[in-house]
Amino acid sequence: MATARTAAAIRSRALELGFVQVGFASPDVLPGRRFCADWLAAGYGAGMAFMARHGDRRADPSRQWPGVRTVICVAATYGAPTSVTAGYGRIAAYAAGPDYHDWLLARLQTLGQFVAAVAGRPVRCHACTDTAPVFERELAVRAGLGWRGRNTCLINRRVGSYTLLGELFTDLELVPDAPTPDGCGCCQRCLDACPTGALVQPYVLDSRRCLAYLTIEHRGALPRPLRPLLGTRVFGCDACQEVCPWNRRTRPGWPGPEPALAASELVDLLELDSAGFRRRYGSTPVARARRRGLRRNAAVALGNTGDRDSVPALVRTLSDDDAQVRGHAAWALGRLGGAAARAALEAASRREADPEAALEVLLALAEAAPA
Ligand code: SF4
Ligand code: SF4
Structure with a gap:
């Protein structure tokens, strides 16, 4: 001892x-x-x-x-x-x-x-x-x-x-x-x-x-x-x-x-590319969520702000390479609503090939207020 x-x-x-x-x-x-x-x-x-x-x-x-x-x-x-x-x-x-x-x-x-x-x-x-x-x-x-x-x-x-x-x-x-x-x-x-x-x-x-x-x-x-x-x-x-x-x-x-x-800034996060993610978060605990997770979360957070200024960024994200991020961007657009969000969701509903993202788009359309 x-x-x-x-x-x-x-x-x-x-x-x-x-x-x-x-x-x-x-x-x-x-x-x-x-x-x-x-x-x-x-x-x-x-x-x-x-x-x-x-x-x-x-x-x-x-x-x-x-x-x-x-x-x-x-x-x-x-x-x-x-x-x-x-x-x-x-x-x-x-x-x-x-x-x-x-x-x-x-x-x-x-x-x-x-x-x-x-x-x-x-x-x-x-x-x-x-x-x-x-x-x-x-x-x-x-x-x-x-x-x-x-x-x-x-x-x-x-x-x-x-x-x-x-x-x-x-x-x-x-x-x-x-x-x-x-x-x-x-x-x-x-x-x-x-x-x-x-x-x-x-x-x-x-x-x-x-x-x-x-x-x-x-x-x-x-x-x-x-x-x-x-x-x-x-x-x-x-x-x-x-x-x-x-x-x-x-x-x-x-x-x-x-x-x-x-x-x-949420829009920056939503549009963060791989190099930007590594540069900014690579040596921090945030890396644990991975780029995809962080962008998914940013899409949801944007939907929760109630601020339609982020609609153009979310609309761009409906054409993202990542189906999960596309699906969450659709959810956010449905929550924010408005004519631009609805139009983008209608267009996405005609082209979305991923089954989960397509379902997100349809549910978002059902939720999105027209104005
Ligand atoms: S907030 Fe929760 S953890 Fe903190 S003292 Fe109260 S019961 Fe305990
Ligand atoms: S969701 Fe609830 S339990 Fe989990 S960290 Fe937040 S407050 Fe705590």
Whole structure:
């Protein structure tokens, strides 16, 4: 067992490196395995089949890193979402900057080198931030970094929930920290604020209805009943965190969001070519949605603005190479309505060859107001 002095030195170095929280957890099997299995069986995992693939490994760090004695858990803040102006799409706050995997892993590796140096003997450390199948949030709760809120995010009394998590799995034994008690009390603002009812009960998220999942991970058409609820979100959703009272005092985080990426002009997004997508989003978390997903989301967001200035761009998109994007542009035109939108949809109905896009065009025509 490492001395209290060694543990204090590791905590202090983690804070020096810019982490706002650090705690130690035992690597014993995590209880989340049962919850995850039930959650997947209920269909709440939507298309995240990979969650089912590694169920046992996620719950048991020793299966991935034999000999692990302690999980050093850290958190870094990324700052609250910023407001956006009309005609701009909203991007989740965590994605409004460079890909966090790179900088967070680099700091974790630096911390790992320090752990090896301070331990006074050879020590193994494996750094991880959403890069291996493991129940990160559960480990963070066990390490005392916060509690799992009713919105399913990790919440800390001091820094709220706009945090990114990382771990060092090490064979150095450290005295574990005590878990933090639940701080949600009788609050349920996040459940009330969720636009789609995706928080089906406290602590339970149905990904099939969650705008964060749908705009980022989902590869097919967005469910029609949920499209109006998307608003102008084009990547992720912060609604259930924005209302959380524990985020009231959240300040800009580290390394800090880049405001230029916090929002993007919707018409630009709709017409973004491959080179433009790579240039603008290639090294950011937004790349995860892929160009097709981002353009699909932008089309829906344009339909939700109610602003017919975007009709010409949407009409051009009815001739796009991508049938899915064409279909969502048709939906947006149906929602915006007007003579120009109707005329374009009628023309598209005569030439559209893709069955799904053709159905979108017909449904949009049925919906489009003539004036
Ligand atoms: S991210 Fe948005 S859609 Fe998903 S649960 Fe939170 S508020 Fe609901
Ligand atoms: S909004 Fe209220 S219930 Fe939801 S996570 Fe925050 S404190 Fe908990």
